[in-house]
Amino acid sequence: MASTDAQKAARAEIALLAGAAPDVAQALADWLARLGHERRLSPKTREAYARDVAGFLGLLARQLGRQPGVADIAALQPRDVRAVIAARRAEGIEARTQMRFLAAARSFGRHLEREGLGKVGALTAVRAPRIPRTLPRPLTPGDARALADPATRAGEAREPWILARDAAVLALLYGSGLRISEALGLTRRDMPEPGRGDQIVVHGKGGKTRMVPVLRPVLEMIDDYARACPYELEQAAPLFRGAKGGPLSPRIVQLAVERMRGGLGLPDSATPHALRHSFATHLLGRGGDLRSIQELLGHASLSTTQIYAAVDSGALMAAWKAAHPRAR
8 A cells, every 4th residue: 555655656746747858857756766765755745845846947947938957957046046936935935835945956956966967056055035933822721721621522412432532632732742643643552551651652753752751640531532432442553543443533633622612712723733832831831941841742953842932931030030049
């Protein structure tokens, strides 16, 4: 099945780049193969890279009046790249998409250099668009607990095991700071034996595995769901199941939260991912250090975690006033 998906992705990539000049098309095929074999990118990610480079080549062709060849790409000047970025900006493309667009073009340029097809220094000479850093919007502790409280769902006309499932998933997001994909990727064997541990095995981004502590009440909620679930929960199969027994979709969890927002009077920013933000922000507000929170969240870089310091600046000022000898 996986190989079939890869073949479909490869055909989609070829279709996306069918209009390229012959020498560029060959270089693109080699580059995409390298992304798959050496960098082990997923078919969908490779397709996104191909789509971005196809867009870059399309805008370049508009400037040249013809499809660019490898020599044209190697001869690019910084002003040419800026013109392409300006054209994208004029189309209303946001900065984050622009940065991804340029990153894909740079990756292809590095491939051309590795293959001895020319140096493409213009792509690295141009600064990527700045992305305004948006602060996460955590919930209040009371609202976060309400979303993860089974009692909140008592009036919903759905099967009890489904209500128990949703409560367990949301409790994991807030209680352990998981991404929704990490929670739904858990299997039965990732969980500790009843009464024999308080940590779970989480499979995060990039295939990285980490151990995350889980609260006893959350484990009990998961056990309640597992006992009520009408489907057999095999050790290696997804722990959380959909209504028909397949893996639970993130969209189902999102819809469950949307239904609850109205009854609880919560804003649109109250989403499953907001529970992860709330986990980090509330830990920091209670004196947790950034390095420990980084490990719990599975962030590769501390700079990603530091954004929560800006969110909870009030708590940091309170800590400074309480601890600094000249603050009183």
